[in-house]
Amino acid sequence: MDILTEALASMRTGSPASVRTTGRAPWGLRLPPVAGAGFHVVLYGTCWLVPLEDAPAHLAPVALNPGDVVFLRDGRGHIxxxxxxxxxxxxGTAERCPNTAPHSSIGHVTVGGDGPETSLLCGNYHLDQGRPHPLVRQLPEVIHLTTRHGRHPELSAAVQLLGSEVENPRIGSDGIVPTLIDSLLLYILRAWLDDQPAAVAQGWAAALSDAAVAPALSAIHADPAAQWTVEGLAERAGLSRAAFARRFAALVGEPPMAYLTRWRMTTAARLLRESDAPLTAVAARAGYGSEFAFAKAFKREFGQAPGGYRRESRAA
Structure with a gap:
């Protein structure tokens, strides 16, 4: 079970939005917060990412070079x-990129004077920040990755493909670019996880490769409806019940049964948003034997009944 993919899919509420930004020195753009997570890919040229005046003190300006990728976990406003x-x-209002279809999702913004030029692909992923998966919540506020000098070859390949499609749109680009941007998110997080030294990795960066916790997480994600117990998961991990529970809570951030409940409710919410499955089927997929018990648990987690949640998410 690919836990990273599942965790992100559980938070997705729409397709990514993207704008090609061309800046000619001197230039600057004040970008407002977005509902989700933001990203920037430097296709060519150089620039700076500058926190706003009210940003936390630990966030400092970041110099960006060709091939650099920045991920902003909370979609924080910046310059x-x-x-x-x-x-x-x-x-201003983004114009449609040249040579793309009228309905293209790739906008184009040009700012600045007549100095050296920088080209970026900027945008955001629509992620539900109201109930973020703990894996995403534990990420740094700003992730800065470089693909120069052979670093992160898969991410570098994705950046090169994006640059080629955005700079020279051709037939099929409107379908290729959104797919590449979707893949970019996974490449970004995989590259960041790979950068964490095993000796000092903590939280989810350690949990995903931990010999005891990773199998338990995979089991929960693969079959959330199963009647898991701490004892059963500990047996899979080859640890005592107490030792497993302590290790799981230390890395994941909550006890095994609390995470199981969270993932069951997350699975149910996704089914309600994305399918027409009857509530009895959703309840069964979430590990509940009756629709009544499921509805009670769901309302406790989300503050509304499953049917109301489905109608509201469809109307959004």
């Missing part, structure tokens, strides 16, 4: 500029 001292402007 992109050729230099930290450049005066930013508010982004």
């Amino acid at each position: 992109l500029a050729d230099h930290p001292a450049s005066v930013p402007q508010e982004p």
Whole structure:
């Protein structure tokens, strides 16, 4: 069971949005917060990512080079500029990229003067931040990855493919680019996880490769409806009940049964959003023997009945 893919899929509420940004020095863009997670890919040129005035003190300006990728976990507002001292402007309405279909999701913004040019692909992933998966919640607020000098070859390949499609759109680009941007999110998080030294990795960065916790997580994700117990999961891990429970809670951030309940409710919510399965079937997939027991547990977690949640999510 690919836990990373499942965790992200459970939070997705729509397709990614993207804009090709061209800046010619001097230039600056003040980008507002987005409902989800933001990203920037530097296709060519250089620039800076600058926190806003009210950002936490530990967030500092970041110099970006060709092939660099930035992921902003909470979609925090920020500034992109050729230099930290450049005066930013508010982004205008994005124009459609040249040579793309009228309904294309790839917009194009050009700002600045007549100096050296930088090209980026900017955008956001629509993730439900109201109930973030703990894997995503534990990520740094800003992830900065470089693909130069042979670093992260798979991420580098995705960036190169994106750059080629965005800079020179051809037939099929409208279908290829959104798929590449979807894949980019997984490549970003995989590259960040790979960068965590095994000796000091903590939380989910350690849990996904831990010999005891990773099999238990895979079992829960593969079959959330199974009647799992701490004893049963501990037996899979080859640990005593107490030792397993302590290790699981230390890495995942909550006890095994609490995470099981969370994942069952997350699975149910996704089914309600994305399928027309009857509530009895959703309840069974979430490990509940009766629709009544499921509805009670769901309302306790989400503050509304399953039927109301389904109607509200479809109307959004």
